[in-house]
Amino acid sequence: MDARQLAFSSLVQSLQSELYRFAYWLCKNQAQAQDILQETYLRAWKSMDNLRDRSAARAWLMTIVRREYLRTFERKTLATIELDELPLVDDAMPMDELADVARVRAAITLLQTKYRVPLVLQVIGGLSCSEIADELGLSEAAVMTQLFRARQKIKLLLEPSSAVPNSSNVIRTERFKNNASEA
Amino acid sequence: MKPFQFTEALGADPKNVALPLVARALVESGENVDAERALASALLLEQRIERAFDIRPPEFLAEQLLAISR
Numbered sequence: 001m002d003a004r005q006l007a008f009s010s011l012v013q014s015l016q017s018e019l020y021r022f023a024y025w026l027c028k029n030q031a032q033a034q035d036i037l038q039e040t041y042l043r044a045w046k047s048m049d050n051l052r053d054r055s056a057a058r059a060w061l062m063t064i065v066r067r068e069y070l071r072t073f074e075r076k077t078l079a080t081i082e083l084d085e086l087p088l089v090d091d092a093m094p095m096d097e098l099a100d101v102a103r104v105r106a107a108i109t110l111l112q113t114k115y116r117v118p119l120v121l122q123v124i125g126g127l128s129c130s131e132i133a134d135e136l137g138l139s140e141a142a143v144m145t146q147l148f149r150a151r152q153k154i155k156l157l158l159e160p161s162s163a164v165p166n167s168s169n170v171i172r173t174e175r176f177k178n179n180a181s182e183a
Numbered sequence: 184m185k186p187f188q189f190t191e192a193l194g195a196d197p198k199n200v201a202l203p204l205v206a207r208a209l210v211e212s213g214e215n216v217d218a219e220r221a222l223a224s225a226l227l228l229e230q231r232i233e234r235a236f237d238i239r240p241p242e243f244l245a246e247q248l249l250a251i252s253r
Contacts, residue, residue, distance in 0.1 A: 005252045005253075008251070009249055012245055012248045013245070016240060016245055016248055017240055020238075020244065021237065024238055025236055034240075038247065038248065041248045101231075101234055101235050104231045105235045107235075108235060108236070123233060123236055
């Protein structure tokens with residue numbers, strides 16, 4: 001393995017989980033998230049020589065992910081919600097916590113794109129308000145408002161009387177499938 | 184600090200806001216007697232959101248990506 005391959009391998013090992021999460025929560029589809037990552041790393045491999053500052057790799061790759069998502073979105077590829085197929089965070093997590101994770105995920109997927117994208121950029125991408133504003137071409141005040149409203153909406157959706165489906169059946173099914181595949 | 188500013192600060196950029204300082208300022212200011220409860224609730228929501236976002240990529244993905252350089 002040459003130095004270029006080693007550098008690329010390091011980018012894959014260190015960032016692919018985070019980039020996958022980022023891509024998934026942008027498009028809400030596992031297959032599409034995998035495609036976005038393939039394309040992102042392909043572009044990264046082709047133009048790796050332009051990346052002189054390795055510490056900027058994360059931001060660089062996140063920008064490629066987001067551009068690739070926009071390109072996919074502009075092609076109007078069907079984005080489906082497939083919460084029941086999402087891998088569990090922790091198979092040993094108590095049932096009530098798993099149900100809560102599923103409920104919050106369902107609430108996040110119900111957010112409009114204009115609220116979900118800044119939230120994803122902030123929580124997963126770790127971007128500041130001004131960075132999100134630059135990335136989305138919005139004012140900082142607009143980003144602050146969207147982030148505030150995103151959380152308010154999630155909070156409302158998580159209230160017992162809300163329309164977010166009770167996901168405990170999904171969790172049971174998923175756990176059963178996991179146990180069955182391990183057996 | 185008014186409750187609205189408090190929630191806006193949380194919504195704006197929780198990673199960059201010194202939450203304990205905000206909470207203390209709120210409690211000391213006496214403007215919001217429920218400040219501690221509001222902070223606890225906001226922090227809990229942040230934890231729930233972060234946990235919900237935390238999904239694993241499929242195991243084969245890393246191998247597929249590494250194959251790009253071969």
